[in-house]
Amino acid sequence: MxxxxxxxxxxxxxxxxxxxxxxxxxxxxxxxxxxxxxxxxxxxxxxxxxxxxxxxxxxxxxxxxxxxTTNHTYFMREPRHFEYLKNVILPELTENRRDKCLRIWSAGCSTGEEAYTAVMVMREWFGLQSGWDYRLLATDISTRVLESAKHGVYSAESLRDLPAGWRSRYFHTQDGQTYLLSDEIKKEVIFRSLNLMNPFPFHRPFDLIFCRNVMIYFDQETKNKLIQKFYDILKPGGYLLIGHSETVQRDVVPFQYIEPSIYQRG
Ligand SMILES: C[S@@+](CC[C@H](N)C(=O)[O-])C[C@H]1O[C@@H](n2cnc3c(N)ncnc32)[C@H](O)[C@@H]1O
Missing domain, CATH: 1.10.155 (Chemotaxis Receptor Methyltransferase Cher; domain 1)
Structure with a gap:
């Protein structure tokens, strides 16, 4: 050694x-x-x-x-966010929305479970309402996890917290050990390599940003700068979801606190 x-x-x-x-x-x-x-x-x-x-x-x-990088993640991690997405964020964001297009970003997506869980929630919520574009952008600095996310092959362990109906509807398995995600979910997520420390390369603002369990590895100054960048790239009324053990210093960035780990741009 x-x-x-x-x-x-x-x-x-x-x-x-x-x-x-x-x-x-x-x-x-x-x-x-x-x-x-x-x-x-x-x-x-x-x-x-x-x-x-x-x-x-x-x-x-x-x-x-x-x-x-540390990339641990799984489907339906921190389920309160997905419940809140279904019960509050989606009804609010889609009301009187003419363009029928939601811009959602999973920042620090690792192997894709967070973004794919969000797609499953949205598919269920939108149901038969047609014409909505809710594709997600999912980014990470690790090219290894991005490749794995695009393949969409997962262990039984990673799917443990998903409703059984979703497991059978959206995955295919031959041995009960490895599960292949269906193309209908995979095609809703665009994976890109992006270092969150760099200036954001986006021209249009987002409605919702997930940045969960990424900033735990950053020092406070770096977190504050990044949270300000998230604030600036969100639409008014847009949401930021962070990990349950993380907080936003509201005396530094003017987010509105909704409940632990859920913030809204006023
Ligand atoms: C623990 S995973 C979190 C995955 C998922 N968001 C969740 O909550 O389950 C943290 C991810 O953040 C990524 N990451 C760390 N620093 C980053 C940076 N500067 N830019 C982009 N991604 C970063 C890591 O590569 C890793 O995949």
Missing amino acids: IHLTDREFQELVDFIRTNFGINLSKKRLLIEARLFSVLAEKNVSSFTEYFNLIRGNSKELITMMNRL
Whole structure:
């Protein structure tokens, strides 16, 4: 096992915090463990040598971030949000809406379960009402999770909290271990690679943004800046849903608090 020196560790922590917002200052062992096999593959003998290799090499940088991000997620995670989507957000956003188009973003989507759960909720809610466009944009910095999201193959464990009817309607399984998501749900989500630290490349505002369990790895200043960017890109009346263990500092960003982890732009 190759160990990080104190200087290398600090250099990497600063680099990742500056470029990706993620604070790994208490994750020394995690970094060493997750990058160990990459160093072996690259045949380098120290982290300094490895940093020289990734500097200015975007492909290697992506490989490193694919290893260092934490991507745990599952269908119907934090179900209160999906209940609120069905009972409050959708009725409110669709009332008197002429363009019949909702703009929804899953920011930090990991392997896609959050975005796909939202599509299932919306399919059920819209039912036979025709003509609505509610495709979701789902983004992440890890290209590995985005590829997996596009494939739409999941473990039984990941589907555990979904209603049984949705499991049988929207998935196909041969062995009861791995489940393939149907194309009718997959085609409603557009996956893109996006670093939330960069300026947002959008021209039109969103009605609803999910950014759940992403900012837990960011320091307060980074969170505040990102939440302000979300505020600016939401339509008036639009919603931000964050993880249940996260909060918005309302003295910094003028979101209206609805209930824990649910905020609205006034
Ligand atoms: C724990 S997952 C959360 C997935 C899902 N939102 C949920 O709540 O289940 C966090 C995701 O945030 C992504 N992420 C972390 N920093 C990011 C950044 N700067 N830009 C874009 N995505 C980021 C990670 O790659 C990871 O897939």
